[in-house]
Amino acid sequence: MSDEPEVLIVGSGPAGLTAATYLARFRRRVLVADGGAPRACWIPVSHNMPGFPQGITGDAILKRMTEQAEEYGAVIEAGRIEQLTRDGAGFVARLNGREMRVRAVLLATGVVDHHPDLPGVERAIERSLVRICPICDGFEAIDKAVAVIGNDDKGVREAAFLRTYSDRVTLIHVGPDEASIATDELGRLGIELIRAPIDNVRLEGDRVTALSWGGAFRTFDLVYSALGTSPNAGLAEGLDARTGEDGRLIVDPHQATSVKGLYAAGDVVRGLNQIAVASAEAAVAATAIHNALREADGWTVS
Numbered sequence: 001m002s003d004e005p006e007v008l009i010v011g012s013g014p015a016g017l018t019a020a021t022y023l024a025r026f027r028r029r030v031l032v033a034d035g036g037a038p039r040a041c042w043i044p045v046s047h048n049m050p051g052f053p054q055g056i057t058g059d060a061i062l063k064r065m066t067e068q069a070e071e072y073g074a075v076i077e078a079g080r081i082e083q084l085t086r087d088g089a090g091f092v093a094r095l096n097g098r099e100m101r102v103r104a105v106l107l108a109t110g111v112v113d114h115h116p117d118l119p120g121v122e123r124a125i126e127r128s129l130v131r132i133c134p135i136c137d138g139f140e141a142i143d144k145a146v147a148v149i150g151n152d153d154k155g156v157r158e159a160a161f162l163r164t165y166s167d168r169v170t171l172i173h174v175g176p177d178e179a180s181i182a183t184d185e186l187g188r189l190g191i192e193l194i195r196a197p198i199d200n201v202r203l204e205g206d207r208v209t210a211l212s213w214g215g216a217f218r219t220f221d222l223v224y225s226a227l228g229t230s231p232n233a234g235l236a237e238g239l240d241a242r243t244g245e246d247g248r249l250i251v252d253p254h255q256a257t258s259v260k261g262l263y264a265a266g267d268v269v270r271g272l273n274q275i276a277v278a279s280a281e282a283a284v285a286a287t288a289i290h291n292a293l294r295e296a297d298g299w300t301v302s
Contacts, residue, residue: 011108013038015266022286024072151175255285
């Protein structure tokens with residue numbers, strides 16, 4: 001049996017690692033290209049990860065999932081896919097200066113967050129000083145003074161979402177002054193609106209205690225960034241895969257893109273950016289890939 005991989009998984013976050021475990025257990029030769037530092041590694045403690053009632057860190061989630069995939073023979077290699085092209089019924093990928101031919105590809109490349117212009121923001125996110133996912137941890141905002149930093153309607157929607165948990169929500173709009181904001185809706189929901197760029201931040205211990213605009217500080221218990229994301233969909237776009245208005249990949253119910261043999265799962269796909277969702281999509285994609293290869297090899301019954 002050849003040692004060359006049959007399936008290439010691009011991305012080593014929860015989606016990529018879930019798919020690697022499934023495909024390895026399907027006895028497929030799998031290579032995961034680990035581009036480094038998936039978003040999940042920023043999670044200080046996840047309290048909505050199924051099966052962990054006391055919570056679990058992002059690093060621990062990734063460590064467990066990596067060990068599980070490798071237990072069944074998946075190969076995880078550090079490096080970014082430099083090029084991905086079609087080659088007959090399969091694909092040719094370039095990784096770490098060498099080319100490999102694979103029969104199918106799963107993109108689990110995720111998204112890149114647009115961070116607010118705050119000092120040390122990435123470290124602040126790791127420490128939960130600045131948060132990026134109210135669906136993940138809005139529960140921890142109950143009855144707290146919450147600031148949402150936004151520059152478009154996404155900020156309005158996230159501020160409205162957080163009203164489920166607190167009646168002290170402030171939207172700090174840092175976008176253009178002329179940007180249209182649903183002020184009537186904010187007023188109806190009891191959300192304060194501030195239109196001004198943030199010029200200073202005050203940190204104390206384990207939280208952002210105050211934000212300043214125009215030299216005047218205001219104190220908050222929690223700060224959320226609602227500045228959006230950009231999908232890592234360049235490899236798929238190079239193959240002319242269909243994307244939505246937000247740039248994320250459009251897939252069918254089996255997680256197949258518009259390019260035959262190219263699948264996608266996780267945040268790079270249109271939908272809810274959640275670990276549970278990414279893992280579910282990866283399980284669907286991995287099963288579809290395995291069945292497609294079985295059919296191509298004549299191992300299915302019509």
